[in-house]
Amino acid sequence: MYSHPQSRASDDVKRLRQEAGQWLRSLRERRRLSQRELAEKIGVEYYTFISQLETGRGRIPPDRYRLWAEVLGVDPQAFVRELLRFYDPVTYELLFPSMSVCMVPVAANEPLPPRPSDGGESHV
Numbered sequence: 001m002y003s004h005p006q007s008r009a010s011d012d013v014k015r016l017r018q019e020a021g022q023w024l025r026s027l028r029e030r031r032r033l034s035q036r037e038l039a040e041k042i043g044v045e046y047y048t049f050i051s052q053l054e055t056g057r058g059r060i061p062p063d064r065y066r067l068w069a070e071v072l073g074v075d076p077q078a079f080v081r082e083l084l085r086f087y088d089p090v091t092y093e094l095l096f097p098s099m100s101v102c103m104v105p106v107a108a109n110e111p112l113p114p115r116p117s118d119g120g121e122s123h124v
Contacts, residue, residue, distance in 0.1 A: 014056060017059070021054040023086070024053055027072040031071075065083065
Protein backbone atom coordinates (compact mmCIF):
# COMPACT_ATOMS: atom_id res chain seq x y z
CA MET A 1 0.00 0.00 0.00
CA TYR A 2 1.25 3.48 -0.85
CA SER A 3 1.59 6.24 1.69
CA HIS A 4 0.14 9.63 0.99
CA PRO A 5 2.80 11.66 -0.91
CA GLN A 6 1.97 14.90 0.87
CA SER A 7 2.49 13.25 4.23
CA ARG A 8 5.88 11.94 3.14
CA ALA A 9 6.82 15.36 1.72
CA SER A 10 5.64 17.03 4.91
CA ASP A 11 7.88 14.74 6.98
CA ASP A 12 10.84 15.56 4.72
CA VAL A 13 10.20 19.30 5.03
CA LYS A 14 9.99 19.01 8.80
CA ARG A 15 13.25 17.05 8.97
CA LEU A 16 15.05 19.50 6.67
CA ARG A 17 13.82 22.49 8.67
CA GLN A 18 15.09 20.87 11.86
CA GLU A 19 18.47 20.25 10.21
CA ALA A 20 18.54 23.88 9.06
CA GLY A 21 17.80 24.97 12.61
CA GLN A 22 20.63 22.86 13.99
CA TRP A 23 22.99 24.34 11.40
CA LEU A 24 21.91 27.91 12.23
CA ARG A 25 22.33 27.22 15.93
CA SER A 26 25.85 25.90 15.38
CA LEU A 27 26.74 29.05 13.40
CA ARG A 28 25.32 31.25 16.17
CA GLU A 29 27.15 29.35 18.88
CA ARG A 30 30.39 29.47 16.92
CA ARG A 31 30.11 33.27 17.04
CA ARG A 32 29.37 32.98 20.77
CA LEU A 33 26.06 34.82 20.42
CA SER A 34 23.00 34.22 22.55
CA GLN A 35 19.62 34.09 20.84
CA ARG A 36 18.91 37.56 22.24
CA GLU A 37 22.19 38.96 20.90
CA LEU A 38 21.58 37.50 17.45
CA ALA A 39 18.03 38.85 17.41
CA GLU A 40 19.32 42.30 18.30
CA LYS A 41 22.03 42.23 15.62
CA ILE A 42 19.63 41.21 12.87
CA GLY A 43 16.90 43.58 13.99
CA VAL A 44 14.34 41.07 15.24
CA GLU A 45 12.19 42.33 18.09
CA TYR A 46 11.72 38.96 19.78
CA TYR A 47 14.52 36.48 20.37
CA THR A 48 11.91 33.72 20.31
CA PHE A 49 12.01 34.02 16.51
CA ILE A 50 15.58 32.71 16.67
CA SER A 51 14.43 29.86 18.91
CA GLN A 52 11.67 28.98 16.45
CA LEU A 53 14.11 28.85 13.54
CA GLU A 54 16.57 26.74 15.49
CA THR A 55 13.87 24.18 16.27
CA GLY A 56 12.74 23.99 12.65
CA ARG A 57 9.63 26.13 12.89
CA GLY A 58 10.00 28.79 10.25
CA ARG A 59 12.40 30.16 7.68
CA ILE A 60 14.66 33.16 7.39
CA PRO A 61 13.01 35.71 5.08
CA PRO A 62 15.03 35.96 1.84
CA ASP A 63 15.43 39.73 2.16
CA ARG A 64 17.37 39.08 5.40
CA TYR A 65 19.82 36.45 4.09
CA ARG A 66 22.73 38.90 3.59
CA LEU A 67 22.35 40.39 7.07
CA TRP A 68 22.21 36.96 8.70
CA ALA A 69 25.31 35.85 6.78
CA GLU A 70 27.23 38.96 7.82
CA VAL A 71 26.23 38.67 11.48
CA LEU A 72 27.11 34.96 11.52
CA GLY A 73 30.43 35.60 9.76
CA VAL A 74 29.68 33.51 6.69
CA ASP A 75 30.09 34.31 3.01
CA PRO A 76 26.58 35.34 1.82
CA GLN A 77 26.64 33.11 -1.27
CA ALA A 78 27.71 30.07 0.75
CA PHE A 79 25.09 30.89 3.40
CA VAL A 80 22.25 31.11 0.88
CA ARG A 81 23.44 28.00 -0.97
CA GLU A 82 23.32 26.04 2.29
CA LEU A 83 19.91 27.43 3.25
CA LEU A 84 18.64 26.45 -0.19
CA ARG A 85 19.75 22.88 0.49
CA PHE A 86 17.40 22.82 3.47
CA TYR A 87 14.60 25.10 2.30
CA ASP A 88 14.31 24.00 -1.34
CA PRO A 89 16.25 20.78 -1.94
CA VAL A 90 14.82 20.21 -5.42
CA THR A 91 16.09 23.56 -6.67
CA TYR A 92 19.37 23.02 -4.83
CA GLU A 93 19.95 19.69 -6.56
CA LEU A 94 19.23 21.23 -9.97
CA LEU A 95 21.63 24.12 -9.39
CA PHE A 96 24.37 22.23 -7.53
CA PRO A 97 24.17 18.53 -8.50
CA SER A 98 27.68 17.68 -7.35
CA MET A 99 27.43 19.41 -3.95
CA SER A 100 25.68 17.03 -1.59
CA VAL A 101 27.42 17.98 1.66
CA CYS A 102 27.40 21.06 3.84
CA MET A 103 29.66 23.68 2.29
CA VAL A 104 29.66 26.06 5.26
CA PRO A 105 31.76 24.85 8.19
CA VAL A 106 30.07 24.66 11.54
CA ALA A 107 32.83 23.65 13.92
CA ALA A 108 34.72 26.43 15.65
CA ASN A 109 38.06 25.13 14.41
CA GLU A 110 37.05 24.92 10.74
CA PRO A 111 38.05 27.87 8.56
CA LEU A 112 35.36 29.80 6.73
CA PRO A 113 35.26 29.32 2.97
CA PRO A 114 37.08 32.11 1.11
CA ARG A 115 34.98 34.89 -0.33
CA PRO A 116 34.95 34.85 -4.13
CA SER A 117 37.35 37.39 -5.63
CA ASP A 118 35.94 40.28 -7.63
CA GLY A 119 37.95 39.34 -10.70
CA GLY A 120 37.52 35.57 -10.44
CA GLU A 121 35.19 33.11 -12.02
CA SER A 122 31.48 33.25 -11.35
CA HIS A 123 30.21 30.29 -9.32
CA VAL A 124 26.58 30.77 -10.26
